[in-house]
Amino acid sequence: TQLLEQSPQFLSIQEGENLTVYCNSSSVFSSLQWYRQEPGEGPVLLVTVVTGGEVKKLKRLTFQFGDARKDSSLHITAAQPGDTGLYLCAGVGSGAGSYQLTFGKGTKLSVIP
Amino acid sequence: DAGVIQSPRHEVTEMGQEVTLRCKPISGHNSLFWYRQTMMRGLELLIYFNNNVPIDDSGMPEDRFSAKMPNASFSTLKIQPSEPRDSAVYFCASSLQGIGGYTFGSGTRLTVV
Numbered sequence: 001t002q003l004l005e006q007s008p009q010f011l012s013i014q015e016g017e018n019l020t021v022y023c024n025s026s027s028v029f030s031s032l033q034w035y036r037q038e039p040g041e042g043p044v045l046l047v048t049v050v051t052g053g054e055v056k057k058l059k060r061l062t063f064q065f066g067d068a069r070k071d072s073s074l075h076i077t078a079a080q081p082g083d084t085g086l087y088l089c090a091g092v093g094s095g096a097g098s099y100q101l102t103f104g105k106g107t108k109l110s111v112i113p
Numbered sequence: 114d115a116g117v118i119q120s121p122r123h124e125v126t127e128m129g130q131e132v133t134l135r136c137k138p139i140s141g142h143n144s145l146f147w148y149r150q151t152m153m154r155g156l157e158l159l160i161y162f163n164n165n166v167p168i169d170d171s172g173m174p175e176d177r178f179s180a181k182m183p184n185a186s187f188s189t190l191k192i193q194p195s196e197p198r199d200s201a202v203y204f205c206a207s208s209l210q211g212i213g214g215y216t217f218g219s220g221t222r223l224t225v226v
Contacts, residue, residue: 033214042117042204042217043156088156099144099163099210105155 003027004091004104012110016078021107023089024071030094032065032072033101037086048092079111119205119218126225131193134221136205137186146215147180147190148204156204162188163210174199195225 005024013019023032031050035043047056049065049072056063060083062075072089086108090101118137126132138145147159160170162182170180177196182188192199202222206215 035214041219042206043215044217045214048214099161100158100169101215103156 004089004102006087006089006104006107008107009105010108010110012112013079015080015111015113018075018077019079019109020073020075021087021109022071022073023104025091026070027091028069029091029102030069031092032069033090033092034063034072034074035088035090037088037106038084043086043088076109079109081111081113084109084111117205117207117216117218119203119221121221122219124221124223126195126223128196128225129194130225131191132195132199132223132225134190134203134205134223136188136190136218138188138205138207139216140186142207142209142216143185144208144210145182145188146206146208147188148206148217150202150204150220159190159203192223195223197225200224 007022031048033048034046036046037043047058047063049056049063052067052069054065060077064073076083086106088103088106090103093100120135143164145162148156149159150156159172160180161168165182178192180190200223202220204217204220206217208215
């Protein structure tokens with residue numbers, strides 16, 4: 001079973017601060033996706049990273065895929081209250097399991113105005 | 114596109130009753146997934162359909178759970194009889210296989226008392 005560990009589990013910061021959350025696994029994934037989930041809604045896809053070492057930027061969010069494609073990080077610069085939510089990473093399998101997303105349990109982020 | 118549509122949004126039922134959750138995927142998507150989300154276990158894949166055919170139901174907890182996809186625009190997840198431990202948020206998601214990420218519905222919050 002492929003497991004994804006996310007840390008920290010909870011994070012509460014002041015508006016304007018920077019933060020990094022992590023997603024780690026002992027398994028190799030063909031790609032990795034990050035989602036944000038707001039209360040009462042389903043997860044919404046933010047980005048997919050495919051190549052080991054890849055870095056993608058989405059405004060103030062920077063996503064990095066580890067060289068070995070086993071881990072990833074999400075860095076938020078100058079956090080805003082609108083960034084509040086549950087951040088989930090999900091690993092995409094390969095071959096016969098390529099349809100399957102394995103989700104971490106998420107990092108719950110609260111940005112205080 | 115209205116996205117993935119799930120109904121009902123909330124369901125409260127008594128132990129032993131039958132519960133049916135409904136999902137309309139995004140038109141043109143050929144993959145459909147049912148997930149269950151709890152605080153303890155996070156997002157768990159219950160069943161995956163491709164082109165209306167169940168491909169992987171290894172995540173279905175037990176025989177009390179069943180899922181159908183009679184056509185490309187509709188799927189149901191049924192629990193009979195329901196138990197308090199089935200209380201969770203159930204998500205339906207769809208995707209175009211191998212392309213992009215999943216689009217999730219807003220979920221059905223099920224409470225079994």
